[in-house]
Amino acid sequence: MQLEVPRRVVIGVSLKMYMGLAQTKSWMDALAGVAADALPDGVDLFVIPSFLSLRDSRDSLAGTPVMLGAQDVFWEDAGAFTGEISPTMLVEAGCRMVEIGHAERRRLFGETDEVVGRKTAAAIRAGLVPVLCIGEEARMEPAQAVDACMRQFRAATEGTDPAAPLLVAWEPVWAIGAAEPASPDFIRAVGAGLRAALGDRAATRLIYGGSAGPGLLRQLDGAVDGLFLGRFAHDIDNLRRVLAEAGECVSPFSHAG
Ligand SMILES: O=C(COP(=O)(O)O)[C@@H](O)CO
Numbered sequence: 340m341q342l343e344v345p346r347r348v349v350i351g352v353s354l355k356m357y358m359g360l361a362q363t364k365s366w367m368d369a370l371a372g373v374a375a376d377a378l379p380d381g382v383d384l385f386v387i388p389s390f391l392s393l394r395d396s397r398d399s400l401a402g403t404p405v406m407l408g409a410q411d412v413f414w415e416d417a418g419a420f421t422g423e424i425s426p427t428m429l430v431e432a433g434c435r436m437v438e439i440g441h442a443e444r445r446r447l448f449g450e451t452d453e454v455v456g457r458k459t460a461a462a463i464r465a466g467l468v469p470v471l472c473i474g475e476e477a478r479m480e481p482a483q484a485v486d487a488c489m490r491q492f493r494a495a496t497e498g499t500d501p502a503a504p505l506l507v508a509w510e511p512v513w514a515i516g517a518a519e520p521a522s523p524d525f526i527r528a529v530g531a532g533l534r535a536a537l538g539d540r541a542a543t544r545l546i547y548g549g550s551a552g553p554g555l556l557r558q559l560d561g562a563v564d565g566l567f568l569g570r571f572a573h574d575i576d577n578l579r580r581v582l583a584e585a586g587e588c589v590s591p592f593s594h595a596g
Contacts, residue, residue, distance in 0.1 A: 346381075348556075348585040349506065349546050349565035351470065352572040353387040353410060353438060363392040367399035369575045374403040377579050379586025383565075387438055387470070390424055397433035408436035408470060411444060414457035416465070426465030436468040440495060442512045452494035459495045463503045470567075471495055474510040474549070481525060484511065485532035492537070504542045508567045509533060514549030515569070521549060523558035530562030553580040556588055 354363060370386060378384055385406040388396045397407055409432075413423035429437055439462060440455035455471075462469045473495070475487040488509055496505070509529065514521045521529075526547050537543050547559070548567030556566055565585065572578040 346561065346588075346590055347383055347564070348381060348588050349383045349385070349544055350578075350581060350585050351385045351387065351408075351506075351508070351546060351548075351565070351567045352578065353441075353567065353569060354389065354392075354573075355410070355443075355569065356389060357570070357573065358388075358392075360392055360395065363388050364395050364399065366573070366575065367392075367396045370405065370578070371399050371403050373575060373579050373582065374400070374405045377582055378404065379582060379589065381589030382582060382585045384582065385436055385470075387436075393429075393432045393434065406435040407433050408438060408468075409434050410438050410441070412437045412439065412458055412462055412467075414454075414461040416461075426461050426467055429467060430465055434467060436470050436506065437462050438470040438472060438508070440491070441472045442474055442510060442515055446512075452491060455491070455495045456497060460499055463499055463505075468504045468506055470506045470508050472508045472510055472548075474512045474515075476512045478511075478513055481528035481532060484525075484529045485536060488529075488533060489536050496540075501540050502542055505540065505544075507533070507537065507543055507545045508548050509545060509563070510548035510567065517550045520547070520551050520555055523555070526555075526559055527562040530559065534562075551581075553577050553584065556581065556584045561588065561590070 387408040409429045412426050416425045416427045439458045444450045459469045473488040473491040475484040511521050544564040546565040546567045547563045551566040551568050552571030
């Protein structure tokens with residue numbers, strides 16, 4: 340039997356450390372309004388504020404389908420680890436997901452593949468969905484980029500349950516904080532390569548990040564499951580436009596049942 344299963348699209352936003360607490364609160368209130376009137380069916384939306392804004396954000400987003408996440412996590416649940424935040428604390432604070440291994444954490448804070456792997460395993464153990472960030476450092480051919488990203492992916496997920504839900508955020512490091520995203524041709528090629536390489540992990544979805552904004556998703560022909568936005572979502576109207584485009588990309592595909 341053939342079943343028509345809608346292909347869901349995922350849109351995420353990380354606020355990094357751009358906004359203070361009051362500014363984050365008003366952005367989240369605006370986001371709650373967008374979620375109420377402009378979140379298309381079939382589009383999953385998540386948002387990742389700083390740790391200090393998690394509780395306020397949870398309140399702003401109460402009653403909306405927007406999922407809340409954190410920007411980092413430690414790999415132990417409790418103990419003498421000054422300054423760290425545990426996966427179980429994030430669950431208590433209302434998080435459904437946690438970002439792990441962002442390029443900025445790898446570059447500025449020395450996070451190695453081993454550290455990223457420990458954090459990924461701890462997040463899964465606590466029932467959080469890891470938003471696992473991978474990305475090639477420099478511009479290269481698509482096949483090489485896939486290899487570089489898959490090396491990071493394998494190191495981070497070794498020993499984890501392949502059935503655990505996972506969101507892979509592929510972000511070419513050279514495209515983060517840039518004027519423009521990677522070209523649609525490049526995203527389509529690497530997206531297809533990563534999808535093929537990730538094939539045995541059915542619960543894994545793939546999103547693209549790196550200067551993503553309005554106009555990009557509809558050029559990608561479904562090569563990725565969605566976008567991870569940074570600066571270009573600070574203007575809530577940009578996010579509204581991206582969500583509308585995501586709604587256009589929710590399409591049925593045939594699924595043998
Ligand atoms: O780093 C990211 C992209 O940031 P941009 O400001 O869009 O370049 C990604 O993790 C989303 O925050």
